[in-house]
Amino acid sequence: MTPTPTEAIRAYAEAKSRADPAAALAVCHDEAVFETIPFQAVAHGAAEAAAHFDGFFRAFPDYTVELEYLCEAGDRVFDFHQKCAQLGLSTDDAAAHFAAWRAAA
Structure with missing residues (x-):
């Protein structure tokens, strides 16, 4: 399988x-x-x-x-916390931006 x-x-x-x-x-x-x-x-x-x-x-x-927080979108997977760390972003700030973006959508 x-x-x-x-x-x-x-x-x-x-x-x-x-x-x-x-x-x-x-x-x-x-x-x-x-x-x-x-x-x-x-x-x-x-x-x-x-x-x-x-x-x-x-x-x-x-x-x-x-692996702290895996996100799956179709055949793509990423670790939200790791990606933020690689980009030098605060995970809290990024999460807040995503929440605001979702609310506006």
């Missing part, structure tokens, strides 16, 4: 928290592109990603993923 997008993201995050590249890649398309923006690293496909993951886990053996 094919997992929902949210189930796939959770499985991917749990596998990465166990430093298990094979399990993480098992829920990804073979030709997926993986970007690790802070390191300016891009892996094209599962084989390249596995090599990147192996190096990453050697450098960060205690790496864990915490």
Whole structure:
């Protein structure tokens, strides 16, 4: 059975928290592109990603993923808190803006 997008993201995050590249890649398309923006690293496909993951886990053996608030829209999933942190936004301020936007819609 094919997992929902949210189930796939959770499985991917749990596998990465166990430093298990094979399990993480098992829920990804073979030709997926993986970007690790802070390191300016891009892996094209599962084989390249596995090599990147192996190096990453050697450098960060205690790496864990915490999914706080997943939002699913069709086949797109993102973590609201993580996205705000990446953009330098307060999650409270962003939530207030979204609430105001919804109220006006």
